[in-house]
Amino acid sequence: MNPTVYRAAQLSNEFPEAKYALPPSFPFIVDDDNLEVDRQALRYLDSTFRRARGSGLKVKRKRTSIHSVDAAAYDLVDFLRYLVRSREAERHDSISKEGGTQESVPRALHDFTIDEVSAYRDELFARVSKQTHETLSDGTCTRRVNRALHYGDWLQRRGILFDFGTLPDDDNILLPGDDQNDVVRPLSEREWHRVRDVLGPLPSKRQHGVDERPTRNRLAAELALATGLRVDEVAKLTIHQIVDLRFDDTAPAHAEVKLRVTQTKRLVARNVYIPMYLVKELHLYIDGERREAMTEATRSWLADKQRQHTILFVNGSDARQHAGKAISADVLSNAFHTACIRAGLTSSVEKIDPVTGEKYLTQLASHRFHDLRHTFAVWKYYSEKESGNSEPWKLIQALLGHKHLSTTMNTYLKVVPGERREVNRRTFYATRRRFNGN
Template sequence: MAVHITRDFGGLKVGQPSLFWEPEQLLFEEATAFLNDEYCQSGSRSSPRTWKNVASALMFWFNWCLEANVDWRTASQDDLIDFRDGLSTAISPVTGDTYSSGTIIAYMQPVIAFYDYARRHKAYFGDICSADGLKSKSASEESLGTLSDASRLVPSRRAKKNAIRPFQTGELRKFLAVLGPSATEREVGDLRPSRDRLMADWGWAVGLRLSEIMTLNPYQFLAMHPDGESPFSQQAVEVIGKGNVARNVAVPNWLIADTLQYMQGERARTLELGRKKGRRAPKVLFLAGTRSPDPGSPFTPRRFETIVGDACIFAGLMRLKQRIDPDTGITTQVSVANHCVHDLRHTYAVYTYWIEVGNGNSEPWKVIQAQLGHEQMETTIRTYLKFVQLFGPRGQQDIRSLVGLE
């Protein structure tokens, strides 16, 4: 018997997962109700990707319980400790490395939240509960007496070495050259798509998160007319940030021109292929290309993350890392990208600091804070202060000149 996830069950939202016991195909009612009530129907947790991650964490736990001969209804904090300790020494089949503290946290927190939910609905009476769960302990549970916050069992997140890796100027030029041509500056004979380069430009030249890039829509650009004589002048574009909070960001005319060119050319062609297959035009800007099995469908974040990693390796921006096959124990060396998508946002921050200083702005952090959408300036300064001394000469007027693209 095992637990698995399905996304094709009547009455659920598109992308909403449900858990089943197999091979009986019996709905795991308690876990599915938890996902529905606490995540899928919650406005603050509306991302299908979040639903999937939480469902996967629960599935991992319940299958561990089956292997360990533990009834989930009577599982204890001791079982949760065994689960944690097992993860800390196990090899991930995805990375070929031990699970990171962040991954272990991502597995344990949904489990504790599930048991809080099960306790509130009289489906669990053991000792796995959070501090919030302790506050709502019923009178019938007073006899347990020794309940403690299970969240204390979750490991602390280990600080990553060099977690922030802005691109050096030479690295960025190599990386962008591999990704593809600019939509408005394509050389004769270069038939590569411009979508990937354009998405990266929205990261390093504007500072958007990947989730914000993915929610850009074509309609907000239709009435925009970038002045070709002033490529570095900026216009305001609304983006949807964390918590579905909208903010305006400053976007240079050259990037708006590239975006419009992508819409009128490459995007229009892939939309036409999608229509021939009966697909309605998506509301998002970036779409799967003409060579995709599903042209005209929304482009996925995971695919772009893969493209960025592959481009880094092709450009030589990589390191060798040992990976262990969890089945055979054999160790091999593989090439791993030195940068990820989020590093484009970091690159924007550290280079914009120098742009603002060079242009005489005595408070460059305010510009960066507003553009990145940080609530507190202290967050911006704390994140980037130690990096700004490593990048770029002073006195540059725009970010493209700073990285040598002009």
């Protein structure tokens, strides 16, 4: 057995079955050995992530993106592959001990117990990623184990799985949540100056011939630092969102303009605020470097005007046949990672060879693009404090788009000295007044 994630294709409306089809790109699991669809896994993903047939995706009364469904499908297939490996190993051990060759009928993959989920958890903690050569993070282990538990509970509630078992009272299978393990690494002002100089100039400098390097990576990083946008949110911005901003050339550079962002992590729109100087720089990028790239694109892939897009950040004119194409979030992340290394912002990290198990040291960037979001939050905190705002985290929660204030505090208060103690004190007194009627 070889569980693999497949994706639903677009079905033409000419077919009567089209109204029953899965949404395009919706993931489902197939046994690659015989090309049979795992029906239980498909029903699970369908009932968990779709409100009704033909009505799109929906989770817990909130809209969700296809990326969330993808994550669930790949987490589930990882667990199913573990079941295949562990049962194959048990079968070989049984044959070796008995000295025979008779094979037993394999159990279905939707027939598993909570003990197998527990063993899966232990295997995850010891697993070394083939991509990073590091052990999996607590957050990844948490997500995958909880997906297996959720799937088992779903099967049991529908009478498909009878011997799954009940969760233990001591919570020895459930793991701490992702937010508790999020590593916050804000940049210092000196570190930001070093990495921004490597990323490139702002368009105004390039326009006057001071520095002729491309400006896209610098602009994207500066935009994330100024607004707290995630890297994928930056990559999805359009030129219309920038052109439509109210721009006042006589306003102070630090004056802010409101930008409505709709392509967010949970598809819940929120407002962010861009400094006036950065709005001007973005306009210069659109009228300069981006226009040059799109002009180059008309000589190759953009000969067909119908393929033209409005994404803000694109490949530069030096990308030849790929010039003008919309970039992905990975491009921005990789550019920032490379800039950190070139700026000397590195640290020694212990890795593990997944084949030999040998440990070795390597130099990696000390920061990632997402750290710009952390930096925005911490810098905004100190700015609001200096302005007299006694509870800046309520504003930061809204700007970051966190559903719960606890997410903001549990993540970012780790690097703000003394603030957690003050929040706990206020919460204690507020709770006491509420129950004491004061």
